[in-house]
Amino acid sequence: MNYIQPFLMLASILFCLGLYAVITRKNAVAILMGIELILNSANINFITFNRFGAYRTLDGHVFTIFVIVLAAAEAAVALAIIINLFKNIGTVDVDQAKEMKG
Amino acid sequence: MLETFQILSFLFLPLLSFVILIFFGKKLKSHSSTLGMFLIGLMLTNSIFLILKAEPYDFVLKTYNKWTLYKSFEWFSTGNFSISLGYFVDNITAIMLVVVSLIGFLVHLYSTEYMKDDPKYSRYFAFLGIFIFSMNGIVLADSLIMIYVFWELVGLSSFLLIGFWFEKEKPPLAANKAFLTNRVGDIGMFIGIMIIFFHVGSFNINEIINGVSDMNKTLLTLAGVLVFMGAVGKSAQFPLHIWLPNAMEGPTPVSALIHAATMVAAGVYLTFRIFPFLTPDALAIVAVIGAITAVMAAITAITRNDIKAVLAYSTISQLGYMVMAVGVGAPVYAFFHLVTHAMFKACLFLCSGSVIHAMHHSLHHLHDHETDPQDMNNMGGLKSKMPITHAAMLISTFAIAGVPFFSGFLSKDGILAAVLSYYYKHGDWTILLPIAGFGAAMITAFYMFRLIFKTFYGESKNKKIFKHIHESPLPMTIPLIILSVLSLAFAFTANLNPLVSKGWFKSLIYKYSKSHNFMDMKYINAGIDAAHYDAMYLSLFVASIGIGFSVLIYLLRKINPDNISKVLNIIGLFSLSKNKFYVDKIYNFVLYRPFLKQTQIASYIDWDFYDQKLIDAWGWITLKVSKYSGISDYSILDQKIIDGTSHLTQYVSGQLRKTQSGIIQNYLLGVLAVLVVIIILINQI
Numbered sequence: 001m002n003y004i005q006p007f008l009m010l011a012s013i014l015f016c017l018g019l020y021a022v023i024t025r026k027n028a029v030a031i032l033m034g035i036e037l038i039l040n041s042a043n044i045n046f047i048t049f050n051r052f053g054a055y056r057t058l059d060g061h062v063f064t065i066f067v068i069v070l071a072a073a074e075a076a077v078a079l080a081i082i083i084n085l086f087k088n089i090g091t092v093d094v095d096q097a098k099e100m101k102g
Numbered sequence: 103m104l105e106t107f108q109i110l111s112f113l114f115l116p117l118l119s120f121v122i123l124i125f126f127g128k129k130l131k132s133h134s135s136t137l138g139m140f141l142i143g144l145m146l147t148n149s150i151f152l153i154l155k156a157e158p159y160d161f162v163l164k165t166y167n168k169w170t171l172y173k174s175f176e177w178f179s180t181g182n183f184s185i186s187l188g189y190f191v192d193n194i195t196a197i198m199l200v201v202v203s204l205i206g207f208l209v210h211l212y213s214t215e216y217m218k219d220d221p222k223y224s225r226y227f228a229f230l231g232i233f234i235f236s237m238n239g240i241v242l243a244d245s246l247i248m249i250y251v252f253w254e255l256v257g258l259s260s261f262l263l264i265g266f267w268f269e270k271e272k273p274p275l276a277a278n279k280a281f282l283t284n285r286v287g288d289i290g291m292f293i294g295i296m297i298i299f300f301h302v303g304s305f306n307i308n309e310i311i312n313g314v315s316d317m318n319k320t321l322l323t324l325a326g327v328l329v330f331m332g333a334v335g336k337s338a339q340f341p342l343h344i345w346l347p348n349a350m351e352g353p354t355p356v357s358a359l360i361h362a363a364t365m366v367a368a369g370v371y372l373t374f375r376i377f378p379f380l381t382p383d384a385l386a387i388v389a390v391i392g393a394i395t396a397v398m399a400a401i402t403a404i405t406r407n408d409i410k411a412v413l414a415y416s417t418i419s420q421l422g423y424m425v426m427a428v429g430v431g432a433p434v435y436a437f438f439h440l441v442t443h444a445m446f447k448a449c450l451f452l453c454s455g456s457v458i459h460a461m462h463h464s465l466h467h468l469h470d471h472e473t474d475p476q477d478m479n480n481m482g483g484l485k486s487k488m489p490i491t492h493a494a495m496l497i498s499t500f501a502i503a504g505v506p507f508f509s510g511f512l513s514k515d516g517i518l519a520a521v522l523s524y525y526y527k528h529g530d531w532t533i534l535l536p537i538a539g540f541g542a543a544m545i546t547a548f549y550m551f552r553l554i555f556k557t558f559y560g561e562s563k564n565k566k567i568f569k570h571i572h573e574s575p576l577p578m579t580i581p582l583i584i585l586s587v588l589s590l591a592f593a594f595t596a597n598l599n600p601l602v603s604k605g606w607f608k609s610l611i612y613k614y615s616k617s618h619n620f621m622d623m624k625y626i627n628a629g630i631d632a633a634h635y636d637a638m639y640l641s642l643f644v645a646s647i648g649i650g651f652s653v654l655i656y657l658l659r660k661i662n663p664d665n666i667s668k669v670l671n672i673i674g675l676f677s678l679s680k681n682k683f684y685v686d687k688i689y690n691f692v693l694y695r696p697f698l699k700q701t702q703i704a705s706y707i708d709w710d711f712y713d714q715k716l717i718d719a720w721g722w723i724t725l726k727v728s729k730y731s732g733i734s735d736y737s738i739l740d741q742k743i744i745d746g747t748s749h750l751t752q753y754v755s756g757q758l759r760k761t762q763s764g765i766i767q768n769y770l771l772g773v774l775a776v777l778v779v780i781i782i783l784i785n786q787i
Binding site: 023 | 764765
């Protein structure tokens with residue numbers, strides 16, 4: 001396991017999948033899941049560059065833990081919004097949430 | 103100080119009368135005449151006190167004291183140029199002040215009755231006040247410019263009083279005519295004053311007399327004649343005499359005061375004052391103008407039927423005499439005649455006023471508003487009804503005709519002697535001057551007695567009017583009595599022998615025959631004295647011819663006047679007289695018509711050509727230009743460019759709005775695309 005490319009490839013694939021999900025999905029929950037994927041691809045990048053970087057520090061790990069914590073908080077807030085959205089308009093389809101469209 | 107106050111009161115008393123009456127006249131009503139009379143009476147008393155101070159000439163010792171009062175103060179100054187006002191009082195001024203005050207006072211008294219029922223009663227007396235103020239200003243003035251100022255003021259008061267009955271048709275026109283005709287003379291006068299001023303550097307008459315000696319003679323002649331032009335206008339001399347007959351439209355007492363006794367004499371007074379520096383050439387012109395006026399007006403007077411018109415032309419004729427006297431170098435006799443004429447002519451006018459007043463009342467009684475109360479053809483035989491008026495008028499007619507023992511004889515004789523001696527000295531064409539003088543004297547006697555006979559003698563022409571004629575009341579007859587007494591020779595000389603006329607009056611004015619800048623007055627005076635007897639016999643002769651003819655034609659009716667007129671008409675004299683020498687017609691033809699034509703042309707050029715063609719063309723061009731300018735502005739600039747910008751903005755924003763979908767995923771896609779592009783670009787570098 002001395003090569004960086006497989007890790008970066010994995011991260012890119014995860015990022016693209018997540019991005020794809022965010023752009024194409026109508027379901028708010030699916031978008032949220034896409035965002036989680038993007039965050040995780042970023043986490044993999046942090047870990048990877050930490051492992052293959054010049055200095056053996058724990059910076060990447062620390063950042064990753066912060067991201068996971070923030071992702072958990074974000075998931076909680078987002079889910080709360082989605083529930084409220086569902087309560088108000090009876091669906092979680094983001095295209096339906098357009099009352100504020102100019 | 104007291105002296106100054108005394109002199110200035112001659113200005114302030116009448117001015118006070120004017121100011122009070124013009125502001126409070128409506129409240130004072132009939133008391134306004136009392137107030138005016140009181141103030142003018144004060145002035146009269148004052149003037150008598152003043153004349154008592156005058157120093158007479160001693161004919162035995164041949165000496166006199168130079169009694170003069172004068173004071174002047176600066177009016178205004180700009181740079182090194184200053185104009186001063188002041189008074190100069192000598193014997194002449196004192197006499198003039200007495201004449202103006204006396205006749206002014208008598209006219210006030212007379213007018214209380216004559217103007218009794220007039221609605222503008224108080225205003226009339228106010229105007230009399232401002233007239234007397236301005237006349238005293240002329241008399242007192244020590245400089246030509248001050249004379250000029252008051253000269254215009256008497257013109258104004260004359261204008262106001264001629265047009266006093268402005269609600270009638272003729273008086274305003276007559277007032278305009280008088281004013282405009284006077285302006286012609288006044289312009290000349292002003293130019294003359296200015297020419298003298300720029301050479302002498304002073305307006306003061308005494309300084310001018312001392313200062314003109316080294317002036318160019320031709321220029322001085324011109325200046326003298328120009329200043330004299332003012333006198334031609336004011337004293338109604340040919341060719342500017344046309345206003346005076348029309349001025350008779352004013353109330354008769356006004357005619358007596360202004361247009362017979364005082365204002366018209368102002369011209370003679372001015373000529374008298376400037377006499378010492380008039381060159382012999384200028385004096386010759388003055389004499390000729392006087393002679394022409396005297397004869398022409400006398401001939402015109404013969405055929406007048408309006409009682410006041412006869413007197414008006416007679417006034418012009420007598421003023422001609424005075425001017426002629428100044429011209430031939432006898433200003434003393436001119437002034438003497440001025441004073442005697444003031445008395446008898448004022449008396450004549452007031453008598454005619456009395457007659458007109460009586461006629462008017464009679465006509466009023468009969469409810470006749472068609473008949474002319476001034477037409478002598480409606481009078482006749484008034485002697486029995488109006489004895490006082492008749493007596494006064496007869497005395498003053500004797501005076502004007504030059505009958506011995508009456509004042510006119512003394513002064514007229516002096517003038518005729520001066521004219522005769524002028525001829526003796528110069529010969530040649532100057533024979534025309536004595537011919538004019540004696541001819542006018544004869545005609546004067548003739549037409550004045552014609553007036554008397556037609557008015558007071560013979561059968562009355564209109565019995566109905568005659569029945570209601572009454573003598574005028576006391577306020578009107580008292581002035582007549584006073585003035586007729588002053589028309590007697592004894593008023594002017596205590597010497598009962600009329601041949602030696604050196605009375606108190608002449609001794610007061612005699613010293614003025616002593617000085618002239620360019621002529622030896624001793625020589626001239628000797629000539630006048632030498633010609634005195636010739637002139638007297640001749641004048642008695644011509645006066646008796648005139649009176650005799652008048653008696654034959656109008657009193658005894660031995661000769662039919664129509665035959666005379668036919669005989670005279672062979673040389674065109676009668677129609678000349680009848681048509682006032684065609685002067686008005688000539689002016690109409692030579693001056694007014696061309697002037698009207700000129701104004702018509704000017705109006706044509708201005709309106710039809712300039713206004714309608716040029717100005718309107720500009721309007722038309724502007725209209726066209728603005729139309730195209732409007733099109734280009736609205737259709738091109740406004741609609742295409744301005745509106746086009748907004749259309750473009752609207753289109754672009756319409757297109758751009760589509761990108762604002764509100765769908766976050768679209769934006770995200772956009773962000774991704776841009777990011778990809780940026781990354782590719784960065785890698786390219």
